[in-house]
Amino acid sequence: METFVQLVVNGFGKGAVFALLALGFVVIFKATEVVNFAHGSLVLFGGYLVVATRETLGWAGAAVLGVVSAGVLALLVERLLLSRSRLADPFSLALLTIGVDVIITEEIVRRLGVSLPFIGDAWDAQPVQVGGVTLFRTHLVAMVVATVLITAFFIAFRYSNWGVAMRAQAENKEAAALVGIRSSRVTATAWLVAGLLAGVAVLFIATQDFSGAGLSRGTHSIALAAFPAAILGGLDSTAGAIVGGLTVGLVDALSTHYVSFAFAKSAVFLVMLVVLVVRPSGLFGTRESTRV
Amino acid sequence: MLTVRNLHVRYGRSVAALHGIDLDVPDDGVLAVLGSNGAGKSTLLRTISGTLRLHRGTVSGGEVRYGERRIDRLDPAAIVGLGVVGVPEGRQIFARMSVDENLRAGGIGARSAEDRARARERVHELFPVLAERARQRAGLLSGGEQQMLAIGRALMAGPKLLLLDEPSLGLAPKIVERIAGIIREIHQQGTAVVLVEQNAVMALQVADQAVVLETGTVALAGSAAELSASEEVQRLYLGGHAESDTAAEEEAALARRQRVGARGLSRWTG
Numbered sequence: 001m002e003t004f005v006q007l008v009v010n011g012f013g014k015g016a017v018f019a020l021l022a023l024g025f026v027v028i029f030k031a032t033e034v035v036n037f038a039h040g041s042l043v044l045f046g047g048y049l050v051v052a053t054r055e056t057l058g059w060a061g062a063a064v065l066g067v068v069s070a071g072v073l074a075l076l077v078e079r080l081l082l083s084r085s086r087l088a089d090p091f092s093l094a095l096l097t098i099g100v101d102v103i104i105t106e107e108i109v110r111r112l113g114v115s116l117p118f119i120g121d122a123w124d125a126q127p128v129q130v131g132g133v134t135l136f137r138t139h140l141v142a143m144v145v146a147t148v149l150i151t152a153f154f155i156a157f158r159y160s161n162w163g164v165a166m167r168a169q170a171e172n173k174e175a176a177a178l179v180g181i182r183s184s185r186v187t188a189t190a191w192l193v194a195g196l197l198a199g200v201a202v203l204f205i206a207t208q209d210f211s212g213a214g215l216s217r218g219t220h221s222i223a224l225a226a227f228p229a230a231i232l233g234g235l236d237s238t239a240g241a242i243v244g245g246l247t248v249g250l251v252d253a254l255s256t257h258y259v260s261f262a263f264a265k266s267a268v269f270l271v272m273l274v275v276l277v278v279r280p281s282g283l284f285g286t287r288e289s290t291r292v
Numbered sequence: 293m294l295t296v297r298n299l300h301v302r303y304g305r306s307v308a309a310l311h312g313i314d315l316d317v318p319d320d321g322v323l324a325v326l327g328s329n330g331a332g333k334s335t336l337l338r339t340i341s342g343t344l345r346l347h348r349g350t351v352s353g354g355e356v357r358y359g360e361r362r363i364d365r366l367d368p369a370a371i372v373g374l375g376v377v378g379v380p381e382g383r384q385i386f387a388r389m390s391v392d393e394n395l396r397a398g399g400i401g402a403r404s405a406e407d408r409a410r411a412r413e414r415v416h417e418l419f420p421v422l423a424e425r426a427r428q429r430a431g432l433l434s435g436g437e438q439q440m441l442a443i444g445r446a447l448m449a450g451p452k453l454l455l456l457d458e459p460s461l462g463l464a465p466k467i468v469e470r471i472a473g474i475i476r477e478i479h480q481q482g483t484a485v486v487l488v489e490q491n492a493v494m495a496l497q498v499a500d501q502a503v504v505l506e507t508g509t510v511a512l513a514g515s516a517a518e519l520s521a522s523e524e525v526q527r528l529y530l531g532g533h534a535e536s537d538t539a540a541e542e543e544a545a546l547a548r549r550q551r552v553g554a555r556g557l558s559r560w561t562g
């Protein structure tokens with residue numbers, strides 16, 4: 001029973017982080033129909049800035065800088081690369097993001113060299129006792145932070161002008177343009193939000209609690225689990241991103257424990273395939289992701 | 293005043309959709325644009341509202357001005373900012389959003405919060421049903437209600453010139469009557485209108501001036517009364533023959549003479 005509670009908390013903790021990544025991914029897809037394969041490199045970039053500035057700014061300052069930098073990088077990728085090729089179709093834009101991903105990732109991995117720094121100073125490796133059960137603090141904090149951010153996102157998405165514009169554009173680009181919604185602004189903010197969320201996520205991923213591995217190429221591959229999370233939730237569904245993220249987290253935690261660490265990765269994709277066979281547009285999606 | 297001069301538009305490299313269109317819409321006018329499928333009516337409206345690019349179309353010649361400003365190179369949001377707002381063919385409401393959110397999206401392009409509040413009041417007065425169904429998903433509205441929502445959404449931006457692309461499409465005759473009445477009312481409230489229609493009967497009732505497009509050119513131009521009486525319009529769009537009183541015949545002859553041969557002759561200056 002005790003281990004089961006631990007496993008579930010682990011699963012939700014990881015799931016909360018995947019939900020943040022998947023949400024960013026879905027927001028970009030909704031605004032632009034582009035599948036952003038550079039998401040993992042945004043994660044690495046945020047983490048790298050924490051490593052690079054931690055000594056001068058202190059951890060908290062570096063963490064804030066890292067989050068902001070990931071957001072700004074996402075914005076720059078959109079403004080400088082994607083928006084310039086506005087007429088290109090989403091498929092070639094997705095290919096463009098693969099290029100971006102490789103360049104940023106390789107450069108950061110090169111700079112990190114042999115060091116694999118952990119960057120969750122404020123919560124990493126500080127277990128908490130709850131009623132006789134030992135839990136990772138990283139997972140608990142991740143759940144709280146993700147809950148706050150996701151709630152804030154949904155309030156803005158539902159009630160703010162930004163949210164209305166975003167949903168209008170996602171549904172019908174031409175009609176949105178006809179009523180004066182600035183598609184470039186909607187697109188830019190979508191990328192900014194996704195980058196910020198990626199910057200937050202890395203503070204939990206590159207920890208001993210989450211992965212036992214510091215910032216490295218491994219962080220990038222963990223972040224890739226956001227793809228199956230977003231796809232199984234439904235690429236164009238924000239609620240699906242949350243459910244998908246939590247599902248991936250739980251599957252990962254349970255299969256690591258009951259089967260093996262090596263199996264966990266394929267288990268996530270197996271679940272995704274099963275969902276896609278039953279519901280081609282994902283659990284909550286409206287568009288078939290096979291189209292992408 | 294909207295002025296279109298010698299407008300040429302193409303899609304991609306091969307499809308030339310408009311070849312030298314000329315027309316004017318004064319600030320208090322209602323211009324009907326008639327023509328059969330594929331004549332270039334929607335292309336004309338897309339060009340005016342700046343959404344041509346979304347269809348991979350380009351202006352290959354001529355110009356569009358609104359007042360003094362040249363608008364054929366502006367983006368759609370800037371054109372809405374100048375007071376030119378379009379309602380697309382097939383309504384294109386945001387089906388998954390509520391009726392109220394559709395109106396809210398329409399108001400994003402409005403200049404100020406007061407403008408927005410005033411616009412919403414106007415929309416609710418014109419279309420009480422949109423107030424009653426405020427929280428309902430827009431996709432669940434009937435066809436007529438969806439058309440009303442599409443028009444209401446455009447009115448939220450406070451247009452001085454409203455572009456309507458086949459608002460009667462797929463609607464029952466009774467509803468078409470109502471839409472016609474509403475367009476008249478919108479016009480009386482001081483908004484100029486470009487009304488694209490295949491339903492010539494309805495359009496000519498509402499409009500004061502009219503043009504007929506044929507394969508990308510203005511084939512006929514004149515007052516709505518002249519065109520209603522013209523044999524050509526009668527035969528092609530009204531399904532009948534002009535009454536044989538002399539006044540109508542004269543008007544018909546006039547419209548015939550304006551038929552494009554030398555393109556400049558048909559320019560109608562309202």
Ligand SMILES: Nc1ncnc2c1ncn2[C@@H]1O[C@H](COP(=O)(O)OP(=O)(O)O)[C@@H](O)[C@H]1O
Nearest residue numbers: 303307309328329330331332333334335336347
């Ligand atoms: N997106 C497009 N790409 C290529 N050709 C188009 C496109 N839209 C319209 N056309 C062509 O341009 C011409 C005018 O079309 P359109 O403006 O839609 O006419 P209408 O609204 O009068 O039915 C037609 O020959 C049509 O096939």
Ligand SMILES: [Mg+2]
Nearest residue numbers: 333334335381
């Ligand atoms: Mg059309």
